[in-house]
Amino acid sequence: MADRLHDNALIAALERAPSGGPAWLDALRDEASRTVRESGLPGRKTEAWRFTPVGDLVALPFEQAPAPAPATTGRRAPETAPGGRPGDDGTWRLRVEGGRPRLDLAGAAPAGVVVRSIAEVLAAPDDPLAAPLREHLGRLAPATHFSALNTALFEDGVVLHLAKGASAAAPVHLVYAPASSATDGPPTVAYPRVLVLAEQGSRLTLVESFPAGSASPDGPSCGDEPAGESAPRHLDNLVTELVLGPGARVDHIRVHEAPDFVISRTIVREARDAHYTSRVVSLAGALMRADLHVLLDGPGAECELDGAYVAGGRDKLDHHTLVEHRSPHCTSRQNYRGVLDDKALGVFDGIVIVHRDAQKTEAHQENRNLLLSASATVHTKPHLEIDADDVICTHGATVGSLDEDQLFYLRARGLDEATARAILTYAFVRSVVDDIGLQPLRDRLARALLHRMPEGEALEEMTA
Incomplete structure (x- = not known):
């Protein structure tokens, strides 16, 4: 190599x-x-x-x-x-x-x-x-x-x-x-x-x-x-x-x-x-x-970074972010969500650097992932490097499966398990698409997400 x-x-x-x-x-x-x-x-x-x-x-x-x-x-x-x-x-x-x-x-x-x-x-x-x-x-x-x-x-x-x-x-x-x-x-x-x-x-x-x-x-x-x-x-x-x-x-x-x-x-x-x-x-x-x-x-600058990645088959989807706070009173927010099935690979690596002069910084970073297959892999690494002392900074990451209580709730209302899982998976990543301001594009991407979901056709009929 x-x-x-x-x-x-x-x-x-x-x-x-x-x-x-x-x-x-x-x-x-x-x-x-x-x-x-x-x-x-x-x-x-x-x-x-x-x-x-x-x-x-x-x-x-x-x-x-x-x-x-x-x-x-x-x-x-x-x-x-x-x-x-x-x-x-x-x-x-x-x-x-x-x-x-x-x-x-x-x-x-x-x-x-x-x-x-x-x-x-x-x-x-x-x-x-x-x-x-x-x-x-x-x-x-x-x-x-x-x-x-x-x-x-x-x-x-x-x-x-x-x-x-x-x-x-x-x-x-x-x-x-x-x-x-x-x-x-x-x-x-x-x-x-x-x-x-x-x-x-x-x-x-x-x-x-x-x-x-x-x-x-x-x-x-x-x-x-x-x-x-x-x-x-x-x-x-x-x-x-x-x-x-x-x-x-x-x-x-x-x-x-x-x-x-x-x-x-x-x-x-x-x-x-x-x-x-x-x-x-x-x-x-x-x-x-x-x-x-x-x-x-510059003081008062802001950024919002959101991402949704849905991988199946042997897809390899890799997202890296680096946010540098170089001035005071700046704000950054990151929210990335991933769903991985089959033998897919997902990566999220996010860095927030707060430089010495960037006082009054506010930075939040989150990465959440769902694994739908034992063969799927995700690597997640959100981290902070802070050289200033007057800041509000948070970060976190999760890798897991669907919430059993939410599944039970949907099953109790007559949905079969496959459909209930598909609904929860779709809702998990749909929140990122919902923040897109262009409605025609937002609607198209919502349909594209449906196509990538297990039981996607059934979900599309339910949401039509």
């Missing part, structure tokens, strides 16, 4: 890393390449990755995802915009295909938000977003392992900019998918990159999704159907960076339904009185690793 972590198709691709861009970007890429070459990819001896089984991933002969096929002549926009049917869930959708945004298919962006491709901004030094791109891209936190690989190899990405006081007229929904031309041949890898710049007092709802069956631009939208059973053929190595100015608010929703490989790193920096919410719903993945790093960098 040690040799494979340094000698594999992903690292070999560094020989073909993009170059010839602005000097600052070439320097950023060179530094990232050195990081990957020196450290290799993480394995079980790397503490933060010891429960993440990357062996199957690094053994595959990945090739760079091909450029997207050109839009069909005469194709309408935005009626057939990427990812499905705009307006059916109230979001504006942009398909990110093989790591490249399909702005040619998406139609006009919602009022209040500017959406550009990174490549487009890099090609125009006098572009208004060129300076902010240089200032923030790759600057929020040091790149390591897979995020360094993304920095070295990404070819394009998405920049979202909200001016001071602006509010996006509709949620922005980024739909990640393999290139539609990559339907056979060797497994492919893509390096999507997203930078969100939310200036003072601005408002944005951002949805990122990895839907099942999304190889076609008209494939199902998230929540339309459960993940398929085909062997994984694609890796998305995603980096999303968000910079929130004073008083800005971003509500961020992430949905994983594709049965492929997804490794993502999300980094958020919040200024004074900014508010960031994250709702992560993970329902499938040959290996899904999601790292979320929040920097509370």
Whole structure:
């Protein structure tokens, strides 16, 4: 394994890393390449990755995802915009295909938000977003392992900019998918990159999704159907960076339904009185690793991080959070819930760091898990590192089975045991979905959760 972590198709691709861009970007890429070459990819001896089984991933002969096929002549926009049917869930959708945004298919962006491709901004030094791109891209936190690989190899990405006081007229929904031309041949890898710049007092709802069956631009939208059973053929190595100015608010929703490989790193920096919410719903993945790093960098900044993961078969769903309280009077709350069946693996590793100057911090962290099978595995590790003395901090974790008293209550009212167990399991994770503010998306995800439950069809009939 040690040799494979340094000698594999992903690292070999560094020989073909993009170059010839602005000097600052070439320097950023060179530094990232050195990081990957020196450290290799993480394995079980790397503490933060010891429960993440990357062996199957690094053994595959990945090739760079091909450029997207050109839009069909005469194709309408935005009626057939990427990812499905705009307006059916109230979001504006942009398909990110093989790591490249399909702005040619998406139609006009919602009022209040500017959406550009990174490549487009890099090609125009006098572009208004060129300076902010240089200032923030790759600057929020040091790149390591897979995020360094993304920095070295990404070819394009998405920049979202909200001016001071602006509010996006509709949620922005980024739909990640393999290139539609990559339907056979060797497994492919893509390096999507997203930078969100939310200036003072601005408002944005951002949805990122990895839907099942999304190889076609008209494939199902998230929540339309459960993940398929085909062997994984694609890796998305995603980096999303968000910079929130004073008083800005971003509500961020992430949905994983594709049965492929997804490794993502999300980094958020919040200024004074900014508010960031994250709702992560993970329902499938040959290996899904999601790292979320929040920097509370101004007094009064807040974050709410909620997650629900439901794994079956041989799914491997791995969530890591890191919240750094670096200023006084900041608040963070985390609530992750997992349900694991069959031979699935779940991981939650959450760290809250309260720095010396972050007095009056309030931080709460909870992870609860249900195991429905003796063969399922979960590793949970919430922990605190506190250097300040005037704080309120709590954390906890549970791993167990359903409450027997609640089961008895439902059985006493005429439900059979299987249905009673399904209802309690569904209610256990449904609470996270209920906090999603977009009702059409919330309803779709509730149906998707039902599909993943034991006795899901019976439950769907009961809730119809």
